[in-house]
Amino acid sequence: MIHQTSFVAVAIFAAFVLGVLALSFWLGRKGQSASGYYAAHGQIHWFVNGIAFAGDYLSAASFLGICGMIAFSGYDGFLYSIGFLAGWIVALFVIAEPIKALGTFTFADALDSRFNSRGIKLAVAISTLVVSVFYLIPQMVGAGSLIKPLLGLPHEVGVILVGVTVTLIVVTAGMVSTTWVQFIKGSLLVFFCGVLTVLILGRGLAVNAGRSGDENLSPQMKTVKPDGTVLVDGVPQSKDHDLRPVGTIRRLPERFGDAQSTGPLGPLAYLSALEDSTIVTWSGKKHVDADGSHTTYSPVEKRGSDLLKPGGYFKGLTTGKLADRLDFASLMLALFCGTASLPHILIRYYTVKDAAAARKSTVVGIAAIGVFYVLTLFLGLGAMTSGGLDPTDTNMAAPLLAKSFSDTLFAVISAIAFTTVLGTVSGLIMAGSGAVAHDLVENVFGVQMNDHEKIRVGKLAAVGLGIVAMALGILFRNFNVSFLVGWAFNIAASANLPALVMLLFWPRTTRQGIIAAVTVGMMASLAWILLSADTFEKVYGLPREMALTPFSQPGLVTIPLGFLVLIVVSLLTTPPTAFPTSRR
Amino acid sequence: MVSDHDPRQSGDGTAASPVGLALFWVYVALYGGFMALVLVRPDLLSLRPFGGVNLAIVSGMGLIAAAFGLAVVYMILRAGR
Numbered sequence: 001m002i003h004q005t006s007f008v009a010v011a012i013f014a015a016f017v018l019g020v021l022a023l024s025f026w027l028g029r030k031g032q033s034a035s036g037y038y039a040a041h042g043q044i045h046w047f048v049n050g051i052a053f054a055g056d057y058l059s060a061a062s063f064l065g066i067c068g069m070i071a072f073s074g075y076d077g078f079l080y081s082i083g084f085l086a087g088w089i090v091a092l093f094v095i096a097e098p099i100k101a102l103g104t105f106t107f108a109d110a111l112d113s114r115f116n117s118r119g120i121k122l123a124v125a126i127s128t129l130v131v132s133v134f135y136l137i138p139q140m141v142g143a144g145s146l147i148k149p150l151l152g153l154p155h156e157v158g159v160i161l162v163g164v165t166v167t168l169i170v171v172t173a174g175m176v177s178t179t180w181v182q183f184i185k186g187s188l189l190v191f192f193c194g195v196l197t198v199l200i201l202g203r204g205l206a207v208n209a210g211r212s213g214d215e216n217l218s219p220q221m222k223t224v225k226p227d228g229t230v231l232v233d234g235v236p237q238s239k240d241h242d243l244r245p246v247g248t249i250r251r252l253p254e255r256f257g258d259a260q261s262t263g264p265l266g267p268l269a270y271l272s273a274l275e276d277s278t279i280v281t282w283s284g285k286k287h288v289d290a291d292g293s294h295t296t297y298s299p300v301e302k303r304g305s306d307l308l309k310p311g312g313y314f315k316g317l318t319t320g321k322l323a324d325r326l327d328f329a330s331l332m333l334a335l336f337c338g339t340a341s342l343p344h345i346l347i348r349y350y351t352v353k354d355a356a357a358a359r360k361s362t363v364v365g366i367a368a369i370g371v372f373y374v375l376t377l378f379l380g381l382g383a384m385t386s387g388g389l390d391p392t393d394t395n396m397a398a399p400l401l402a403k404s405f406s407d408t409l410f411a412v413i414s415a416i417a418f419t420t421v422l423g424t425v426s427g428l429i430m431a432g433s434g435a436v437a438h439d440l441v442e443n444v445f446g447v448q449m450n451d452h453e454k455i456r457v458g459k460l461a462a463v464g465l466g467i468v469a470m471a472l473g474i475l476f477r478n479f480n481v482s483f484l485v486g487w488a489f490n491i492a493a494s495a496n497l498p499a500l501v502m503l504l505f506w507p508r509t510t511r512q513g514i515i516a517a518v519t520v521g522m523m524a525s526l527a528w529i530l531l532s533a534d535t536f537e538k539v540y541g542l543p544r545e546m547a548l549t550p551f552s553q554p555g556l557v558t559i560p561l562g563f564l565v566l567i568v569v570s571l572l573t574t575p576p577t578a579f580p581t582s583r584r
Numbered sequence: 585m586v587s588d589h590d591p592r593q594s595g596d597g598t599a600a601s602p603v604g605l606a607l608f609w610v611y612v613a614l615y616g617g618f619m620a621l622v623l624v625r626p627d628l629l630s631l632r633p634f635g636g637v638n639l640a641i642v643s644g645m646g647l648i649a650a651a652f653g654l655a656v657v658y659m660i661l662r663a664g665r
Contacts, residue, residue, distance in 0.1 A: 075640055079622070082644050086615050089651055092658065093608035094600050272636025309640050310626045317626050325623050332619050359662060363655040370648045377641070504599060 001243050001390045005152030009411035013151065013418055017165050020181045020422065021172075027180065028173030034454040037174035038105040038434050039350040044176075046357040048183050050364020053348055055182030057084075057339070057365070058189055058372055059135075059424040060142040060395075061485040064417060066373075067401070068394030070380020071247065072281065074307030076314050077380055081373035083332050087339025088369060090497075092362040095340045097355040098504050105350060106434040107343045108443070111499055111518075114576065115511040118444050123518040125439035127495040128343040130522060132432040132465075133472070134488040135344070136425060140473025143421045145395065150414040159473035162418070166425045167466030170433065171459040175351055178426045185423035188416055190368050193375040196398075196413070199405050200382035204262035205273055208248050210387030210404060215248045215280060217299045222392060225292040243297070245400070247389035250301055251278040267378070274381055275304040281384070282391045297391040307384070327551035331486065334555030338489030341496035344424075344431035429465045436461035487529050490555045495522035498562030506570075513570030521562035528554030603661050607654045614650055618643050 035041050044052070062084065069077030103110035108124035140159050147158025169177050208215050220243050223231040230237040237243075253276035256262055262273055279302055286295040311317040316324020339345060349358045383389060383401035390396045399417060403410035437458040441447050449457065498521060499514045529535060532554070533547035600608075621628060621643070629640035 075644075078641075078644055082618075082647050085648055085651055086611070089608060089611045089615075089654070092655055093604035093611075097604075098600055268635065268637055271641055275632075275636065275638060305630060305638065308638055309630045310622050317622060329619065329623060336615065356662075356665060360659060363659050366655045367652055370652045374645060374648055377644075 001245070001392060002237065002239055003150065003390075003396070004239075006150070006407060006411045006414065008408055009414040010151050012411050012415040016415055016419055017161075017422075020177075020184065021165065021168055023180055024169045024172040024177035027177045032174065032455055034105075034438075034451045034458075036176065037455045037458055038430075038438065039347070040175040040179055042351060042353050044179050044351040046352055046361040047364055048179065049348060049352050049357070049361035051186040051368055052179045052182040052351075053186075053345070053361060053365030054190065054368035054372065055184070055186030055423040056345060056348060056427040057369060057424075058186065058420060059485070060139055060146075060417065060420050062372070062376070063189065063193075063420050064142065064146075064395040064398055065485070066376045067380045067383060067398040068396070069313060070377060071383035071389060071397035071401075072283070072394050073313035074281075074384075075309055076312045078373075078377050079310065079314070079332070080335070081376050083335030084339070085366070085370055085373050086336050088362065088366045090337065091340040091345070092359070092366065094504070095346070095500065096349060096358045096362045099346055099500075100349045100352070100355045100358040103346075103350055105347070105438045106431075107346045107496065108435065108439040110346070111503060111514055112443075114503070115514070117511045117515070119515045120511060120518075121439045121443045123515045124496075124499075125435040125444065127491075127518050127522045128435040128439070129432055130526075131341075131343060131488050131492045131495070132428045132435070133468070134484055134491060135342070136428050136432075136465075136469045137472045137476050138484040139421050139425045139428070140469050141476050142395070143418065143425075144473055144477055146414070146417055146421075150399065150417070155477050156474050159470050159477075162421050162425060163466050163470035163473065166422055166429055166469075167463055169422070169426050170429050170462040170466075174455070174458065175347075175430055178430050179348075179351060181426055182423040185416075185419045186368060189420060190372050190375075192412060192416055193372060193379060196382070196402060196405075196409070197375050197378045199409075200378055200401075201267060201270055202264045203405075204265045204270070205249055205252060205277060205385060206261040207250065207252060208260075208387065209385060210245070211248070215246075215250075215299075215387075216244060217280065219296050219298045220244060220391065221294055221296045223292050223294045243391060245388045246280070246282040246297070246299070246391050247384050248280050248387045249277050249385050250280050253277055270378070271308070271381075274385070275308050277304045277385075278302070279304055279307060279385060281307070282389075284391060295392070323551045326556060327553050330551060330553035330556035333559060334486070334490045334493050334553060337493035337497045337555065337559055341492035341500065342488070343435070343492075343496070344427040347431050347434060348427070425469065429462050429469065432465045433458045433462040436465070486553065487525075490529065490553060490558070491522055491525045493555055494525035494558035494562050495519075497559065498566050502563065502566050502570075506567075508570055508575055509566065510570040510573045510575055512573040513566040516569040517562045517566035520565045521558055524561055525554045525558040528558060601662060601665075604658055607658050611651065611654055614647060618647055 066077045066080050099110045102113040108121045111124050112120040143162040144155035144158040147153045235241050280299050282297050282299050284295045284297045314328045383397040386401050386404040388400045388404040399414050402413035495518050499517045502509045531548040532552035533544040534552040536542045536547045537544045631639045634642050
C-alpha cells in the first residue's frame with residue numbers, strides 16, 4: 001500500500017532526533033574518563049537504568065514485529081512476548097548481581113575475571129561482535145523499511161539517518177548519552193502504548209470498522225513486474241488505485257444483539273467479546289513467473305476463539321509434527337536463555353553503583369517491559385480489528401492502528417517507532433565499541449593506552465561500527481529480518497550463557513573450558529542456522545527438504561552443547577588453584 | 585584436585601543468592617509447565633475457566649504477572665543487601 005507522508009511525523013521525528021543530539025552534546029561537553037565513556041562512571045540511578053533497560057531491550061522487533069504478528073496471526077505473537085519477558089528472570093535471579101561484581105566495562109571482563117586470559121577475551125569479544133552485528137542488521141533494515149512509508153524517504157536515507165544519529169549519540173558522551181536516550185525512548189514507548197490501549201478499549205469492538213458498509217471480501221492481487229512496476233489487480237498502483245486496508249470484525253457476539261458496536265469495554269470484557277466474535281483475517285500467497293511476482297491476498301473468516309489460542313503462526317503446534325514442536329520448544333528456550341546473554345544488555349549492569357542497584361534496576365526493567373508486553377496483546381488485537389491493516393506489511397500494524405484513531409497519533413507512533421531503533425542501536429554500538437577497544441585492542445593485542453586514548457579508540461570503534469551497521473542495513477535491505485533477531489538470541493544463548501552460568505556455579509570451570517564453550521556454542525549455533533530449513537527456503541531460495549538440520553531453531557541442541565563442551569574440556573584441563581575475585 | 589574457592593559460597597557478591605535461585609526455579613517450573621501445555625495439550629488452553637477469557641490468555645498474562653511478582657518478592661527479601 002502507498003502510505004501518505006505525514007508532515008507532523010517528520011516534524012516530531014526531527015524534533016526528537018535534534019533533542020537527543022542536543023542532550024548528547026550537552027552531556028558530552030565535560031572531559032571524560034574511560035570509566036565515564038564505557039560505564040557512565042557507574043553513577044546512573046537504578047530507576048533510570050531500569051527504564052533504560054526497557055529502552056535498550058524493546059527493539060523494533062518487539063514493538064512492530066510482535067504487534068504485527070498478533071494482528072495477523074493472533075495469540076502466537078503473544079508467545080514471543082512471554083518468552084522475551086521470561087528471559088529477564090534469568091537476568092535478575094542468576095546474573096545481575098554477580099556480573100556487577102565481576103565486570104568493569106564489557107562482558108569479556110566478567111568471564112575473564114578469574115583467569116586473566118587473552119584467549120577468553122578474544123573469544124568473548126568475537127562473540128560480542130557477532131551477536132551485536134546480528135542484532136544490528138534487523139534494526140537498521142527496520143529503520144530503512146519504515147522510513148519510506150512513514151516519511152516518504154528512500155530506504156538508504158532511513159538507514160543513514162539512524163546510523164549517523166546513533167553514532168553521534170555514542171561518540172559524544174558514550175554510555176551516559178546512550179543511557180538517557182534509552183531512558184527517554186523506554187518511557188515514551190510504554191506511555192504511548194498505554195495511551196493507545198486506553199483508546200482501543202474506549203472504542204470497543206465494531207463490525208466493519210472504518211467502513212460505511214460491508215467490507216469488500218474479494219481477493220486482491222499485487223504484482224511486481226521485472227522492471228519494478230507495481231500493479232494492483234492488474235492496474236498500475238497509485239494513491240487512487242491501491243490495495244484495500246483489511247482487518248475487520250464480521251459479527252459481534254450474540255449477547256450484543258443487533259448492535260454494530262460494543263461501546264467502551266474493560267480489558268477482560270474486550271478479550272472475552274473478541275473471543276466470541278467472528279473476524280476476517282487476510283493472508284497472502286505468492287507465486288513467481290516470467291511476468292514477475294504475484295501475491296494474492298485472500299480473506300478468511302475465523303472465530304475469535306481460534307485466533308486467541310496457540311497455533312496461528314506456529315502451525316506445528318496443531319499439526320502434531322515432532323520436528324515442528326521441537327522447533328518451537330527450541331525458540332522458547334533461546335528466548336528464555338538469550339536475554340541474560342546479550343552483551344548490550346549485560347553492560348548496562350556496569351552503569352550502576354553496586355549490586356543492590358543492579359537488582360533494583362532489573363526489577364524496574366521487568367515492570368516496564370512486562371507492562372509493555374501485556375499492552376502488545378491489546379495493540380495487536382486492536383490492529384487486527386481496526387480495519388486499517390496493510391495486507392502487504394505486518395510491521396506497519398501498530399502505526400496503522402494509531403492512524404485509525406488520528407493522523408497526529410499516527411505521527412507520534414511513527415516517530416516512536418524510529419526511536420525504538422535509535423535506543424537499541426546505540427546500545428549495540430556501545431557494546432561493540434567496548435569489545436573492539438577494551439577487549440581486543442587493549443587486552444588481546446596488548447596496546448597500552450592512557451585514559452584519553454582508550455576513549456578515542458572507543459569512539460573510533462563506534463564510528464567504524466556505525467559505518468558497518470549502515471552498510472549492512474543497505475546491503476540486507478531485502479533480507480527477511482525476522483530471522484536475525486531469533487538468530488541473535490540463539491547465538492547469544494549458545495555462546496555466552498553456558499560459560500557465564502558455569503563460571504558462577506561450578507568451581508571446576510577452567511579457562512580452556514570457557515574458551516571452548518564460547519567458541520563451540522557460537523560456531524555450532526551459526527552452522528545450525530545456516531543449514532536449517534528456514535534458511536534454505538527463505539534465504540537461499542532452495543527446497544526445505546534439502547536442509548541438513550531436523551528443525552530450524554538451534555538452541556535446544558546448541559545451548560546444552562555449550563554446557564557439555566565446557567564440562568568436558570574443564571575436566572580434561574588443569575583446574576584453577578584459586579580465584580582472584582576482586583574487581584579489576 | 586578441587587579449587588579452594590567455591591563461587592557458590594562466595595561472600596564477595598560474585599555468586600547468585602540462594603533466595604534468587606529458589607525463585608528462579610519457581611519461575612522455571614511455571615514457564616516450563618506453560619510451555620509443556622502449549623506443546624503437548626494446546627487444546628486445553630482454549631478452555632475458559634475464568635469467566636470469558638481463555639486459559640491461553642490467563643496463563644500468559646499470569647506468567648508476566650508472576651515474573652513481576654517474584655521480582656518484587658526478591659527485592660523485598662534482599663532489601664538492605
